[in-house]
Amino acid sequence: xxxxxxxxxxxxxxxxxxxxxxxxxxxxxxxxxxxxxxxxxxxxxxxxxxxxxxxxxxxxxxxxxxxxxxxxxxxxxxxxxxxxxxxxxxxxxxxxxxxxxxxxxxxxxxxxxxxxxxxxxxxxxx
Numbered sequence: 001x002x003x004x005x006x007x008x009x010x011x012x013x014x015x016x017x018x019x020x021x022x023x024x025x026x027x028x029x030x031x032x033x034x035x036x037x038x039x040x041x042x043x044x045x046x047x048x049x050x051x052x053x054x055x056x057x058x059x060x061x062x063x064x065x066x067x068x069x070x071x072x073x074x075x076x077x078x079x080x081x082x083x084x085x086x087x088x089x090x091x092x093x094x095x096x097x098x099x100x101x102x103x104x105x106x107x108x109x110x111x112x113x114x115x116x117x118x119x120x121x122x123x124x125x126x
Contacts, residue, residue, distance in 0.1 A: 009120030
């Protein structure tokens with residue numbers, strides 16, 4: 001059983017940056033694909049970024065590439081998402097997820113992930 005917990009969410013002003021983190025128990029987070037997603041009420045879950053199990057291959061959604069960075073934090077054993085230049089429309093609940101498959105490269109598709117955290121709220125407003 002894999003238990004995921006997101007942390008670091010909160011309120012920021014437009015244009016500011018925020019780090020959020022994904023921690024896991026029950027599995028080694030660094031041996032699986034990890035993805036970050038967000039969702040607002042009434043809308044579909046949106047894939048943002050993923051980090052492949054090899055720790056190097058990454059994918060980003062067009063809407064966040066060059067602003068968001070997914071990376072492993074070795075010291076804490078977490079997978080983090082640095083979000084820069086945040087916009088009000090990016091207010092959402094942010095989720096991390098783990099794909100237990102052996103596909104070589106992660107996918108930006110919610111259906112490819114089996115385990116999900118409960119999410120952390122990010123609010124971008126002035």
